[in-house]
Amino acid sequence: MNKKGRSFKPILVVIVVLLASIPAVWLAIIRMEGTAPAIEIGLESPFIGASRIVTVSVDDAGSGIRSVWMSLLVDGREVEILQRTFPSAGFFAGGKEKSVQVKATISPQSLGLADGKGVIRVVAWDYSLRKWGKGNQVYLEKEIRIDTKAPSIDLISRSHNLAQGGSGVALYRLSEDCPVSGVTVGDHFYPGYAGHFNDPSIYMAFFALDYQQGKGTRLAATAEDFAGNRSTAGLVYHINARSFRKDAINLSDTFFNAKMPDFDRYFPESSDGSRLDFFLKVNRELRRRDNEAFYRITAQTEKEILWDGPFLRLPRSANRARFADQRTYFYGGKVIDRQVHMGIDLASTAQSPVPAANRGKVAFTGEQGIYGNTVVLDHGFGLFTLYSHLSQIDVADGQMVEKGEIIGKTGMTGLAGGDHLHYGILIHQTYVNPIEWWDEAWIKNNISAKIDDAGPR
Numbered sequence: 001m002n003k004k005g006r007s008f009k010p011i012l013v014v015i016v017v018l019l020a021s022i023p024a025v026w027l028a029i030i031r032m033e034g035t036a037p038a039i040e041i042g043l044e045s046p047f048i049g050a051s052r053i054v055t056v057s058v059d060d061a062g063s064g065i066r067s068v069w070m071s072l073l074v075d076g077r078e079v080e081i082l083q084r085t086f087p088s089a090g091f092f093a094g095g096k097e098k099s100v101q102v103k104a105t106i107s108p109q110s111l112g113l114a115d116g117k118g119v120i121r122v123v124a125w126d127y128s129l130r131k132w133g134k135g136n137q138v139y140l141e142k143e144i145r146i147d148t149k150a151p152s153i154d155l156i157s158r159s160h161n162l163a164q165g166g167s168g169v170a171l172y173r174l175s176e177d178c179p180v181s182g183v184t185v186g187d188h189f190y191p192g193y194a195g196h197f198n199d200p201s202i203y204m205a206f207f208a209l210d211y212q213q214g215k216g217t218r219l220a221a222t223a224e225d226f227a228g229n230r231s232t233a234g235l236v237y238h239i240n241a242r243s244f245r246k247d248a249i250n251l252s253d254t255f256f257n258a259k260m261p262d263f264d265r266y267f268p269e270s271s272d273g274s275r276l277d278f279f280l281k282v283n284r285e286l287r288r289r290d291n292e293a294f295y296r297i298t299a300q301t302e303k304e305i306l307w308d309g310p311f312l313r314l315p316r317s318a319n320r321a322r323f324a325d326q327r328t329y330f331y332g333g334k335v336i337d338r339q340v341h342m343g344i345d346l347a348s349t350a351q352s353p354v355p356a357a358n359r360g361k362v363a364f365t366g367e368q369g370i371y372g373n374t375v376v377l378d379h380g381f382g383l384f385t386l387y388s389h390l391s392q393i394d395v396a397d398g399q400m401v402e403k404g405e406i407i408g409k410t411g412m413t414g415l416a417g418g419d420h421l422h423y424g425i426l427i428h429q430t431y432v433n434p435i436e437w438w439d440e441a442w443i444k445n446n447i448s449a450k451i452d453d454a455g456p457r
Ligand SMILES: [Zn+2]
Pocket: 321, 341, 343, 344, 345, 421, 422, 423
């Protein structure tokens, strides 16, 4: 043997041994890995009503996903609701799937499960060869509550006498705690809240008929529980139709010259077009935007009745425009636009102090397009008052104000031709006729007496 041959042979052996061991190393890394799959149960809320989809996400970057199993355990009885096995990609590669999402529909009634507390149990295995070839296992459980019964609504307020463009209140008792309940008026929904009475099952909802909702409008109380079960109950009501006045507004070049420059900043791209087109943009588009801004503010409300007794009107003032006046705008003898006036215009001496109509919390202060400087007060349970065209604002956002407290001074900011107060009342996102809220007898008969009769607080 020569020297060369002697040194060559062991290297060859080492290479052969190394090559031969690659599959074993591969197996050790991929198929003998010891990390269990990661699982997640996707369920928005623990409440399961008539039917609910549960999503299970499984991830296993190592040997891949072998299988997933899910069951529901209620009252000592376990029902399998899902069993899935995923394919292998071969002995060395492990599972084909590294990440899966499986869905199962839980319908308690068809599974023969009773209402009550339960547990969703999920087990997943991977393609590892550990545990005598069964793979790494992971277990996860989630508490649930099966509720297939719809809430029952017991109306406490017996009859509701309503005017088109007017307000109302409904009181009802719910058989279970509901996150959503209230009154539907045509296609509008007015939420109700618990908490005003000693009895936490009594709910109260302020609602309205908008100025367009007449005699044929349907009203009902509705409730939806945490599991999504819904109930509807009829309301006893009578709707008094109202017709609203027509009003003609004559626009002049003097008015355009005096007012339109204030609005340039809202439509900078249109400021060199025709004055009439610019006015129409302000009167239509800006008006719509401003109302939407107010509706966003009035979508949130204090869950407490902050007001007491009749609402105040601007003292020593004359009505210049009424609620829901059907306005026709004329320019150069031609009809150029139509809008509806959603408040009452009150004129006194220029820069008159404006009292808060009732006790409330300041929900908005600031400039708002055609409304000019505006204050919005939240009186609780969705009832708001709005004061516009102010020359001065004396309150700050979030502040509590007492009935009669001065919140600012009248003016002619925004789209106002002269000094006056535009006074609006909203129930959630509907403008209502303020006259009802100025009337002590109306409030007593239609609101306060119903609340007082519903129970102690
Ligand atoms: Zn007005």
